[in-house]
């Protein structure tokens with residue numbers, strides 16, 4: 001394949017929601033400013049990533065690991081990666097891998113020791129391809145970790161967009177990995193190993209059983225008020241059975257088969273799979289979306305006024321979040337807070353488990369808008385969570401969610 005053909009193919013398999021959110025986010029001031037800052041810091045210490053890797057990990061030279069390099073080279077060729085790649089391994093019982101933002105025209109991929117030992121060659125190709133996928137799709141240009149950990153947090157609406165984008169970015173990287181591995185069974189078993197932590201021969205991985213888990217999640221999800229905690233659905237990384245399902249659609253699509261699911265249908269399927277994780281209810285017209293929106297509104301007011309009245313900063317955040325609703329002096333704050341019981345009851349009856357969880361996560365974003373969640377804010381959050389039929393533990397899980405691409 002020519003260079004152009006490779007580029008074209010790699011762009012074709014990119015998840016369209018990743019691309020559209022990526023382009024939208026790149027235009028935001030917060031992102032251009034953060035990138036400018038990162039660039040300035042990088043100029044001050046130009047080789048900091050490499051220095052860090054050399055001092056904490058072992059560089060896998062071609063001489064030491066011709067097999068791993070051969071796999072990486074296959075991925076490089078398949079994805080049209082143009083920068084030279086350095087591979088590193090670090091000691092860890094956890095299966096993990098990461099790709100760093102290129103530095104001085106060099107690319108760095110780091111793999112954990114257990115991953116190298118426990119994964120087959122095809123599975124490793126998927127993992128390496130996934131990491132290189134982040135590079136090929138320029139995902140590092142949206143420094144989500146910096147943005148969400150920085151002193152100036154983006155407003156809640158943008159935070160939600162960042163979350164949504166990062167999940168679709170993982171879907172794109174997964175496709176790049178699957179495209180490199182050229183073996184769907186190996187991709188699925190890699191994701192099984194990543195999510196179960198198992199590599200033992202005692203387990204016979206069964207793809208259909210694993211996919212069944214997603215179908216059951218969806219069934220559980222469809223019944224309001226029932227179901228197991230699903231914190232994982234809402235972390236930055238989609239829960240891996242969900243990713244396997246998304247990859248299964250990809251595998252069945254015309255992108256991978258002579259005759260298959262059209263690209264449009266593929267993206268529609270993936271979107272509906274991920275749909276519950278979207279902040280769509282802020283605009284949705286269904287009865288459940290309206291119930292969620294109303295509770296979010298009163299809940300946000302209640303949280304914002306929990307410690308020492310509603311500050312100007314909180315008002316601003318509130319307006320950014322609700323846009324058209326807008327905060328104004330005519331709002332009867334006491335009345336809104338008093339409406340929580342009734343509104344929560346409605347949400348409890350009308351929405352699925354995932355939607356409830358999403359609502360709590362969004363309220364947390366509002367609580368975190370002024371950078372820390374106070375004890376009183378936490379109490380309000382827990383109160384609402386219990387009123388809509390979730391548990392206090394769900395609040396803790398959502399509060400401790402981390403946001404890094406890997």
Ligand SMILES: [Zn+2]
Nearest residue numbers: 170173405406
């Ligand atoms: Zn990733």
